[in-house]
Amino acid sequence: MNTTKYVLSLCRLFVMMLTLGQGIHLLPVPTDIPMCTASETAQYSLTFTGKWSQAAFPKQYPVYRPPAQWSNLIGVTHSSDYHMWQRNEFASNGVREFTEKGEAWTLMKEVETAGERIQSVYGILSAPAVVGGTGQMNTQFEVFARHSYLSFIVRIIPSPDWFVGMDGIDLCDGDHWKESVSLELFPYDAGTDSGFTFSSPNFETIPQDKITQITSSYPSHPANSFFYPRLKHLPPIAKVTITKVKKSNQILSMPVEPTQSNQLPTGNEIEDKLINTPLDCEVSVWSPWGLCKGKCGDSGMQHRTRYIIMHPANSGVVCPLLEEERKCFPDNCL
Template sequence: MESLMPVYRSFTFFRTVIFLSLGYISCLPLEGDPICTAEGIAQYSLVFTGKWSRTAFPKQYPVYRPPAQWSSLIAVSHSSDYHMWQEAAYASNGVREFTEKGELWTLMKEVEKAEETMQSVYGFSSTPPISSGTAQSKTEIAAHSRHSLLSFMVRIVPSPDWFVGVDSLDLCKGNQWKEEVSIDLYPYDAGTDSGFTFSSPNYATVPQETITQITASSPSHPANSFYYPRLKHLPPIARVTLTKLKRSQNVGLFGIQPNGASISNEIQMEDSDAETPLDCEVSTWSSWGLCRGKCGEVGRKIRTRYIRLNPANDGAPCPSLEEEEECEPDNCV
């Protein structure tokens, strides 16, 4: 599990600057972007719920070394001229290190640089890692009318470079802050590692590819851990719910208590109700064996195959693992 203490220490000055600014950082929206005119600072509760269960995602579901779990959640509120990540764009070095290894330092430095050079980041918050695929964590984050967009990332553990997240969700609509937003989350590939399975060894993608959403049919390869050709869409692997809090909440702009501890907790959840059917997968046929039988009579030869993946959740059963064929007996004169 990654420790967040270095992150908290590195952001001490960053938080102080934001507190002193009291939201009066000047950062105009880009031309054509909707302008948020909501008053004051909005404080939101952010609840992340994992739905990565064995019934919803039975294929190659990791049960040990390590079992299915989630990394720290990293969230920022920001203006329209900043992106933590974007679909169809290249992952930054910080995103690469976070999605491949769960390392936070470079990503946090990128956030800090965006605040210092462009004043485009307003709030920052994080949670500790979650030790189960179906657990829940909670934190809080603040937003301002000039910084009403929310982005976050959570790494899928284990995985090559897969994650879930949201890019530039607007918490404001006109002159009002949204009271509640709930979004289903689906896996993304950061485009920096070429592994197909949760436990694939590190194998860099050269040249680097752009960030893409992983679907039930893409990447179109039977070895892909999310490959479910019978499904039109993957079930959601997680969900995020944001709820606007009353201004009386005694929380800093970064969702961090005065003692420096993140406002987060881990709640064990029931397995997801979704049951994804998983068809049986078998190997290719072996070569035919020797033809056995008496000379002058019809003989029999056999070939076999083995089960590569057992079916689950009423998926298609395994076909026959042995096939027999007539032949002329070997070694007859």
């Protein structure tokens, strides 16, 4: 009898599984997942252009020790199931070390591990650093249908853990490769260091935060180097242009060596200098009123002062008066 009950229970369970299975099959199957069916590989040229000028970002713009500049670019070509970094997700140890210190060894090991374990990474690319807030770096790379996505990261120097980059841009469009892709880039916070300014000392974020985009109002703190409350949006701090190139017998996978022309202003840089972000004057709070100076029995004067924290730039609001005086009566007369 017990055996019969057991068999009946299994039958009921089997029927329930079939019923649930039928219910699952009735759910709509997504059909909008892009699938690359390009038959051949494609070669692309990548140009990174820094737009980090003192006119566009006048607040606390680093001019020395070290001056504004960009790290080398590290990128990967990969499938859709891989992410080097993701907005609103935690940064890996490799991303942490790269954005805080510029050390790429752990990040490269993470990329290699992903390529070996799940075969989601096809190639690694790099480009030389830009010595200055404006300038360009270039590299070339190859993609094919199964690994048609590109991701990269560039560290903002100096900064606590700030960077720019792309997360999984698909260069394939159905059965053919896109001719070109151009994107403006904005700063991100890796969520591993709590500094507010470009030159903040190392101050580890515990617990670690997720990767967030830095805006003109976030983090909402007047000490933040990117805090421009008068702006609705920050101007782009960099730009990337990816262009399909004609195939040749030689596969170009090494970064283009830096040349003297990388340090010369380009047409884009000249145009970028027209971006003038207004920076209002910032002053401290008033000091306490000073002693009342005057003869006993007569009215005197006392003063208070404040000082400039941030000088205005690009037609920003000028500084107010830094000294005030008022009448008073000495209170220390015998």
